[in-house]
Amino acid sequence: MTQKYGVCLYSERSICRIDCSTCSFSFRKTSNIRPFVSIFVETFIDKKFMQEHRIPFRFNRLSPSHDDPFYPNRIISSIHECGVFLCTNGEVQVSLESEIYQIRRGDMYIYMPSSPVRLLHKSNNAEGLLVALDVDFMLPIVQRVANVENLLHIRRYPFFSLTEDEYGYVRTLMEKLWGRVDVEEKEQKGFLQQHLQTELVKSMAQTITYEVLGIYFSRLPIQPMVQTKKDLIFHQFLLSLFRHFRQEREVSFYAELQHLTPRYFSSIIKEKSGSNALQWIVQVVIIEAKLLLETSELSIKEISVLLNFPTQSFFGKYFKQYTGVSPKEYRENILKNK
Numbered sequence: 019m020t021q022k023y024g025v026c027l028y029s030e031r032s033i034c035r036i037d038c039s040t041c042s043f044s045f046r047k048t049s050n051i052r053p054f055v056s057i058f059v060e061t062f063i064d065k066k067f068m069q070e071h072r073i074p075f076r077f078n079r080l081s082p083s084h085d086d087p088f089y090p091n092r093i094i095s096s097i098h099e100c101g102v103f104l105c106t107n108g109e110v111q112v113s114l115e116s117e118i119y120q121i122r123r124g125d126m127y128i129y130m131p132s133s134p135v136r137l138l139h140k141s142n143n144a145e146g147l148l149v150a151l152d153v154d155f156m157l158p159i160v161q162r163v164a165n166v167e168n169l170l171h172i173r174r175y176p177f178f179s180l181t182e183d184e185y186g187y188v189r190t191l192m193e194k195l196w197g198r199v200d201v202e203e204k205e206q207k208g209f210l211q212q213h214l215q216t217e218l219v220k221s222m223a224q225t226i227t228y229e230v231l232g233i234y235f236s237r238l239p240i241q242p243m244v245q246t247k248k249d250l251i252f253h254q255f256l257l258s259l260f261r262h263f264r265q266e267r268e269v270s271f272y273a274e275l276q277h278l279t280p281r282y283f284s285s286i287i288k289e290k291s292g293s294n295a296l297q298w299i300v301q302v303v304i305i306e307a308k309l310l311l312e313t314s315e316l317s318i319k320e321i322s323v324l325l326n327f328p329t330q331s332f333f334g335k336y337f338k339q340y341t342g343v344s345p346k347e348y349r350e351n352i353l354k355n356k
């Protein structure tokens with residue numbers, strides 16, 4: 019274990035970033051900073067250790083007394099997550115992949131990365147459970163039992179209803195996970211015990227994932243199929259895309275990670291998904307830009323820096339090319355509709 023010392027500059031309106039190969043935090047310096055200095059001491063082992071010993075998902079409960087993050091007309095998912103939502107009472111209306119779903123008790127939806135879920139409406143008695151899993155944790159699990167066609171099928175048809183027995187079973191699993199996470203947050207444990215408890219919580223999340231996928235595929239004509247080499251290439255592309263899209267937008271970067279030529283690599287991605295590699299990259303970048311414009315207080319310039327565009331003007335042209343409106347117009351339209 020080592021200690022890391024550093025100095026950070028903060029601003030009420032700007033962000034700073036210090037990139038370090040061993041630190042898990044970053045800040046980026048921007049203009050018009052009114053700084054004050056904060057001396058910090060960061061104790062850590064290494065990135066791999068931190069990743070292995072944290073819970074790779076979040077758990078949210080919707081109830082009449084607990085809204086966050088379930089506010090109407092708000093995106094309740096992240097581009098870096100896959101997730102499942104189970105409605106346990108009342109009604110919830112969401113939009114997903116441009117489709118609107120009315121969800122009632124015993125209904126469930128699955129959302130994939132780059133598929134923002136927007137809550138449109140919820141009844142006063144609405145209740146539900148949401149488990150959102152990090153892409154790095156979720157995709158390797160799904161990859162063991164489903165190929166690309168299966169994943170795209172889930173993306174196109176994310177909604178399904180549970181039988182009463184299935185509902186009771188899945189709800190019990192999710193409630194137990196909620197209870198275990200709640201205990202973990204309150205109790206202070208030694209290193210070894212904490213490690214064991216973290217692995218237990220991860221295994222519970224894996225169990226829920228497999229159970230939900232099993233139920234999903236049991237009632238649909240499509241069945242899980244054997245993985246091919248091209249499936250593995252696509253899965254690896256998704257993982258690397260969600261890790262690097264803020265810094266890298268070139269197809270060649272992702273092709274080189276798998277030791278393939280850009281043309282052959284992109285042809286595989288198109289063959290497996292219907293969209294080429296560049297279209298996937300653009301889609302993810304634009305979705306993240308929209309999420310930042312809608313859900314953060316960052317300025318457009320700060321967002322352009324965060325997404326590694328050379329200038330705010332370049333970011334504006336890129337955004338308008340694929341959306342038809344400027345970042346400013348998009349943000350203003352969102353604010354008008356809230």
